[in-house]
Amino acid sequence: MPSLALVRPQPAAVAALPLPGAPVVVMKFGSSVLAGPADAPAVASDIYAEVRRGCRVVAVVSAFAGETDRLLAEARGLGLAHDNPLLPAYVVQGEERSAALTALACDRIGLDAATLTVRELGIRAEGPCEHARPVALDRAVLAQALARHEVVVVPGFGALDPDGRAVLLGRGGSDLTALFLAAELGLDHVQLVKDVDGLYDRDPNADPDARRYDQASWAEAKARGGGLVQPDALDLAEARGLCVEVRNHADGHRTAIGAEGAPPRRVPPRRRLKVAVAGCGVVGGGALSRLLVDARVEVVGVLVRDPAKPRDIPGFPAEALAPLLVDDADALLDRGPDILLEALSEADAGHAVIRAALQRGVDVASANKQAVSRDPAGLLTLAEAHEAKLLWSASIGGGAPMVETLRAARAGGPVAAFEAVLNGTVNFMLERLGDGASFDQALADARAAGFAEEDPSSDLEGLDAAAKVRLLAFEAFGQMPDEVDIPRDVLSADAPPPPGARQLCRCRLDNGRVVAEVRLVAGALDPLFAALNGERNALKVIGADGSEGRCRGRGAGRWPTAESLLADLGELAARRFALQDA
Ligand code: NAP
Ligand code: HSE
Numbered sequence: 001m002p003s004l005a006l007v008r009p010q011p012a013a014v015a016a017l018p019l020p021g022a023p024v025v026v027m028k029f030g031s032s033v034l035a036g037p038a039d040a041p042a043v044a045s046d047i048y049a050e051v052r053r054g055c056r057v058v059a060v061v062s063a064f065a066g067e068t069d070r071l072l073a074e075a076r077g078l079g080l081a082h083d084n085p086l087l088p089a090y091v092v093q094g095e096e097r098s099a100a101l102t103a104l105a106c107d108r109i110g111l112d113a114a115t116l117t118v119r120e121l122g123i124r125a126e127g128p129c130e131h132a133r134p135v136a137l138d139r140a141v142l143a144q145a146l147a148r149h150e151v152v153v154v155p156g157f158g159a160l161d162p163d164g165r166a167v168l169l170g171r172g173g174s175d176l177t178a179l180f181l182a183a184e185l186g187l188d189h190v191q192l193v194k195d196v197d198g199l200y201d202r203d204p205n206a207d208p209d210a211r212r213y214d215q216a217s218w219a220e221a222k223a224r225g226g227g228l229v230q231p232d233a234l235d236l237a238e239a240r241g242l243c244v245e246v247r248n249h250a251d252g253h254r255t256a257i258g259a260e261g262a263p264p265r266r267v268p269p270r271r272r273l274k275v276a277v278a279g280c281g282v283v284g285g286g287a288l289s290r291l292l293v294d295a296r297v298e299v300v301g302v303l304v305r306d307p308a309k310p311r312d313i314p315g316f317p318a319e320a321l322a323p324l325l326v327d328d329a330d331a332l333l334d335r336g337p338d339i340l341l342e343a344l345s346e347a348d349a350g351h352a353v354i355r356a357a358l359q360r361g362v363d364v365a366s367a368n369k370q371a372v373s374r375d376p377a378g379l380l381t382l383a384e385a386h387e388a389k390l391l392w393s394a395s396i397g398g399g400a401p402m403v404e405t406l407r408a409a410r411a412g413g414p415v416a417a418f419e420a421v422l423n424g425t426v427n428f429m430l431e432r433l434g435d436g437a438s439f440d441q442a443l444a445d446a447r448a449a450g451f452a453e454e455d456p457s458s459d460l461e462g463l464d465a466a467a468k469v470r471l472l473a474f475e476a477f478g479q480m481p482d483e484v485d486i487p488r489d490v491l492s493a494d495a496p497p498p499p500g501a502r503q504l505c506r507c508r509l510d511n512g513r514v515v516a517e518v519r520l521v522a523g524a525l526d527p528l529f530a531a532l533n534g535e536r537n538a539l540k541v542i543g544a545d546g547s548e549g550r551c552r553g554r555g556a557g558r559w560p561t562a563e564s565l566l567a568d569l570g571e572l573a574a575r576r577f578a579l580q581d582a
Contacts, residue, residue, distance in 0.1 A: 024146060024185055025050050028060040028156065028178035032195040033249040034098055035065040040105035041290065041559075046193055046249065047102075049567055051111055051150050052393075052401040054408055058146070058185070060156045060178040061102050063094025068157075070094075082130045088158060089166040092118045095155030095174070103153045109563040110399035110536070110554030113151040116141065118158035118166055123180065125159035131170040133232070134159055134177070137184040154181070172230035179233045179242055189243035189256075192229060197248035198255030199228055201264045211264035213255045218244075221257045229257070251296050251577060270580055272296060273573055276332050276362075278303040278353050279343035280311055280325070282450035283367050283394070286562030287341055287569075288321075289314045296573055300335040301326050303344070303353065329353040333360055339572050341565055342366040343394075345454040347374065354379060354390070361386045363576070365568035367561055369395035370458075373467040376474045389575060391568040396468045398424060399560025400553030402539045406475040409541040409549040415476040416544045417508035419526070422468040424535030424556025425451045425459035426491050426503040431533055434500070439493040451535050451556035462486040462503070462518040469505045469516045476541070477514050481507065485517040498522035502529050528552065 027050065029043050043059075050057050063071075071091045072082070080087055099115045106113035120141055125132035145152040156174025161167045169176045175192060182190035196204075197212065199221055204210040213220070218238040222231060229244060234257070237244050243258040251270075275297045277284050284302070291299050293315070307325035311318055326332050329349070333340075333356055340357040342364055344350040350371030357364050359382065366372050372379060372392045383390040393403045402420070409415055421427055425446045432442035446452045446459075458464045466484035473480050484505075491497065500522050507516040528538050528550055537555025542548055554560035 023055045024058065024187060025055045025191065026058045026060065026178050026182040026185065026187060027191045027193055028062075028174055029102070029193050030062045030172075030174060031065040031067075033193055034061055034102070037064070037101055040098075040101050041108075042249065043102055043193075044105035044109055044111070045290075045563060045566060045570075047106060047151055048109055048111060048399070048563055049570060052404050052567055054404070056146050056149075057151045058142070058181055059099075059102060059151060059153045060174055060181065061095060061098045061153060062156050062174040064098050067094035067097070083128060085129050085165060088129055088168045091168060092155060092158035092166055095157050099153045099155045103151070106151050106153070108559045110560040111151050112149045112552075113153060114145050114149040115153045116145060116155075118155050119160065119164075121154050123159040123177065125161060125167050125169065127167075129161065129165070129167045132159055132161065132167040134169060134180040137181065139184060142181070142185070170230070170232060172227070172233070175230040175233035176236060179236050179240075179244065183236065183240040183242055188241070189245060190237075191245045191247050191254075193247050193249050194228070195249055196228070196246070197251070197253030197267075198246050199224060199257065209266075212253075212267045213262065213264045215260060215262040216255055216257050216264075217259065217261035218257060220261045251573065268581065270577060272298045273339060273576055274298050274300045274335070274337045275339050275341060275569070276301045276303070276335060276337035276357075277341045277343070278329070278332065278350070279345065279367075280304045280313070280321075281343070281345060281454075282558045283561045283565065284341070284343035285311065285313050286558035287343065287565050289316060290562065290566055291341075291569075292316050297569075299324060300337050301332045303327070303329055303332045329356055333357060333362065337362055338576050339363045339365070339569060341569060342368055342371070343561075343565065344368055344371070347371045351375075355382060358382045358386055358388045358390060361388050363389045363391075363572040365391045365394065365565055365572060367392075367394035367565050369464070369467040369471060373471040373474075373480070376471060376480075389572055391571060392471065393568050394561050394564035396471055397422065397537045397539065397551075397553060397564075398535070398555040398557060399563050400537050400539065400551050400555060401564075402472065402537075402551060403475055405539055405549050405551040406472060406541055409543055409547070410476060412543060412547065412549075414544040415509075416542050417506070418472060418476055418539060418541045419507075419529070420469075420472065420505045420539040421502050421529050421532055421537050422465040422472075422505050422539075422555065423459055423462075423503055424537060424554070425453075425456065426465070427532055427537065427555065428535045429491065430497055430501055430503070433497060446535075449535070450558050460491050462490040465503060465505050465518045466516075469507050469518065472539075473507050473514050473516060476507070477509055479514055481514040481516040485515075487519065490518060490520055500525070500530065502532065504529060
């Protein structure tokens with residue numbers, strides 16, 4: 001991973017993340033993958049996957065499809081020529097609009113995202129106002145934004161001339177923006193996310209015998225490119241020694257364009273993966289609304305208790321969903337899925353369908369912490385015995401990558417302890433109660449927002465948090481506590497919480513024994529926890545050597561949790577595709 005020395009994070013309470021030294025990735029999304037507002041969630045998913053890997057992301061975006069032409073036509077309506085020096089300021093609004101929407105889509109799933117305008121980003125460029133060449137960057141603004149946020153979304157295509165006026169970097173100029181930023185940040189590679197899976201020796205749509213490069217030289221890319229990467233951008237890559245990864249939006253296939261090339265090869269056609277979903281409520285329904293428009297997969301069935309119940313799957317008509325619904329786990333698995341996404345609200349039913357799937361060699365991603373925390377070691381053993389994989393990131397922390405943070409910490413050395421806020425409902429209610437809401441109203445709001453469990457006493461009595469602590473302890477120490485110590489009155493209508501209280505989970509290794517508790521804590525809290533508003537959750541891992549790992553995010557709700565489940569699906573899909581390619 002490339003790394004970058006950046007300015008230290010600001011000392012403000014909410015700026016605990018991202019940690020200094022986290023690798024930075026520059027990703028560019030053009031109008032082939034960000035054609036309009038409906039594509040923003042899928043772009044946010046690509047960004048989320050990198051953040052989950054521990055990176056900060058600079059996302060460079062183009063205007064939505066047709067937007068630049070529309071803006072140019074509007075200007076031409078006034079009789080303006082392309083080289084009118086005032087025109088670029090109008091045109092770059094297209095990129096600034098898609099940047100703002102992409103940041104919103106990131107925020108929806110709990111990523112800490114910010115945007116910069118062309119003026120704030122401050123790329124300096126020289127030459128014709130519609131085809132200028134970037135020459136300098138005031139790195140301080142971008143570096144500060146990266147120090148404060150996980151994701152910084154910036155408009156491509158635009159820059160500023162020596163007089164501070166907006167200029168354009170030529171058609172396809174967002175590629176150039178991304179490469180220039182990567183080079184100025186001292187990175188050695190950049191990702192251009194496209195709707196094609198790499199560079200081919202001829203047009204794969206016109207010729208089925210076209211061969212794909214896994215690796216191509218800059219010169220080869222220029223010769224074969226056919227507009228895949230802006231030629232100016234390839235010149236810059238060669239001049240600055242940057243590897244350009246042309247990456248597929250759908251399944252991550254990529255061609256690495258750099259100093260060395262390799263002969264292209266035939267790519268065997270892939271079949272779509274068959275995915276079954278257990279649960280069609282807050283989480284399962286959210287995942288389904290994304291899966292049903294995902295080119296990688298075919299949804300083969302959806303397990304529910306009551307197929308006749310009305311369903312709300314955004315963008316998908318109820319009558320189209322009906323043939324997918326089943327109320328029997330065996331009937332679901334008989335449809336032959338490669339992967340099961342499990343988001344049932346019942347622990348027993350969830351545990352049973354996970355076991356049944358693994359026994360058939362089906363990979364599973366689960367959001368059901370009560371099911372997977374029951375016997376994680378046993379489930380993993382079962383998975384291994386049947387050459388299947390089981391992932392459970394979505395079970396803990398909603399969209400906050402807690403499992404990944406713990407695994408990264410553990411990979412760096414033994415873990416001594418961790419502390420965490422692990423229940424979105426309780427954190428949300430504590431804020432509402434602090435604002436003067438009644439207990440019943442705060443709970444009703446948490447339920448309406450989709451944060452609470454089907455039986456919310458699990459949230460209020462600390463049992464939901466306890467299940468998550470057990471699973472995190474398993475990740476941290478390879479064993480779970482015998483019991484999690486929870487006082488009776490963790491959060492109840494009868495005992496108003498002290499101002500600023502948080503439901504804090506603590507877990508540590510004590511003479512080889514795992515000790516864990518869930519408590520309502522007020523007073524001197526780590527700013528990481530004190531700053532958590534709404535349904536947000538956070539985790540702090542302390543290594544035996546005193547090192548710290550942290551993460552935070554939206555701890556509950558449809559979109560963050562579905563995102564985590566889909567990121568697990570992405571990992572499982574990559575494994576299945578690799579098996580297909582082998
Ligand atoms: P939900 O809205 O209540 O949906 C639960 C779904 O499970 C429903 O579709 C229900 O079917 C189905 N179901 C329950 N028992 C079943 C059974 N025995 N057989 C077949 N289907 C059954 O729950 P949710 O909020 O999506 O949560 C799902 C899981 O994700 C839970 O384990 C929860 O702890 C976990 N989770 C939730 C969140 C969150 O923010 N909501 C976040 C992280 C993890 P019907 O629709 O027919 O009733
Ligand atoms: N009910 C859970 C919570 C859902 O509020 O945290 C996320 O696991």
